[in-house]
Amino acid sequence: MADPVTPFIQEVDRLSPRTAIVVGSGLAGVTAGFYETASIAFADIPGLASPTVHGHSGRVAVGRWEGAPVLIFFGRLHFYEGNTWEVVTAPVRLAAKLGVKVLVLTNAAGGIHPSLDPGSLMAIRDHITLLNRDDWRRLAAGARLRNLYSPSLISRMQYHEVTTGQELLVGTYAGLTGPCYETPAEIRALRAFGADAVGMSTAKEAETAVGLGLEVAAVSCVTNWAAGLGDAPLAHSDVLANAKLAVGRMGGLLRHLVCQGSNRVGVRLA
Ligand code: HPA
Numbered sequence: 001m002a003d004p005v006t007p008f009i010q011e012v013d014r015l016s017p018r019t020a021i022v023v024g025s026g027l028a029g030v031t032a033g034f035y036e037t038a039s040i041a042f043a044d045i046p047g048l049a050s051p052t053v054h055g056h057s058g059r060v061a062v063g064r065w066e067g068a069p070v071l072i073f074f075g076r077l078h079f080y081e082g083n084t085w086e087v088v089t090a091p092v093r094l095a096a097k098l099g100v101k102v103l104v105l106t107n108a109a110g111g112i113h114p115s116l117d118p119g120s121l122m123a124i125r126d127h128i129t130l131l132n133r134d135d136w137r138r139l140a141a142g143a144r145l146r147n148l149y150s151p152s153l154i155s156r157m158q159y160h161e162v163t164t165g166q167e168l169l170v171g172t173y174a175g176l177t178g179p180c181y182e183t184p185a186e187i188r189a190l191r192a193f194g195a196d197a198v199g200m201s202t203a204k205e206a207e208t209a210v211g212l213g214l215e216v217a218a219v220s221c222v223t224n225w226a227a228g229l230g231d232a233p234l235a236h237s238d239v240l241a242n243a244k245l246a247v248g249r250m251g252g253l254l255r256h257l258v259c260q261g262s263n264r265v266g267v268r269l270a
Contacts, residue, residue, distance in 0.1 A: 004044045011038035012062050015069035020095040022073045024107035026243030030251040036063035047090045051075045068259045080179035089208040096212040103209045105202050105218040110226035113196035119245035122169045124218040129175040129203040153217035160256040171196030175203030184228025221246045
């Protein structure tokens with residue numbers, strides 16, 4: 001059988017993307033306009049697994065977005081699917097190995113802060129995870145520093161939103177393991193801790209990336225009020241449906257991050 005890895009890596013080498021994006025639950029449409037030149041299934045990459053969650057495709061693609069080379073992970077691997085943290089963070093290590101310098105993580109999240117209605121976006125400034133029992137080596141390596149999420153990328157995102165007449169909220173993400181949504185009491189506790197949004201991904205990926213020297217930005221798409229803050233019970237189908245509300249805005253933000261300062265082709269200077 002033909003080896004799917006070699007031609008993919010050759011194409012990555014040819015384009016040398018500086019930026020990688022991880023596309024979270026229900027957000028596949030955010031890359032409208034991305035022109036893919038090669039892709040590979042997670043299942044074909046040693047060390048990765050196939051996502052088992054509806055709304056996650058499990059494919060990594062390379063190509064150009066408005067001329068800028070970019071690597072895009074469509075879907076991610078979660079701890080709640082039975083993966084070890086090693087597997088959850090394998091795509092990040094792969095991106096670093098392929099020469100990526102900037103990692104942009106996206107996710108779906110429950111809104112805790114009163115300003116975060118379903119359909120709004122939040123740039124992540126910092127996170128709370130209580131998942132670090134296995135992390136002594138990572139701690140020793142200094143991966144949990146101040147400014148885990150790049151202040152300059154946050155500023156760039158805020159600037160972009162201002163130019164489109166919108167304000168980008170910036171806040172703290174609580175990264176839990178799932179698979180269950182939280183109880184209302186857990187959300188009250190997270191709010192008291194200072195969390196603005198809650199989800200089941202991103203934090204470990206960001207720590208791994210920073211440990212490898214990457215610059216990281218992360219954006220949550222708020223798909224629901226967190227448990228106990230809205231009327232309806234939480235459901236994954238609502239998460240997927242509401243993620244669509246923010247796809248256009250999130251797409252503009254990501255395109256801006258990818259296209260700024262990259263080695264674009266096809267751009268004519270006057
Ligand atoms: N909690 C945890 N993860 C989530 C939520 C939530 O409310 N919404 C989307 N992902």
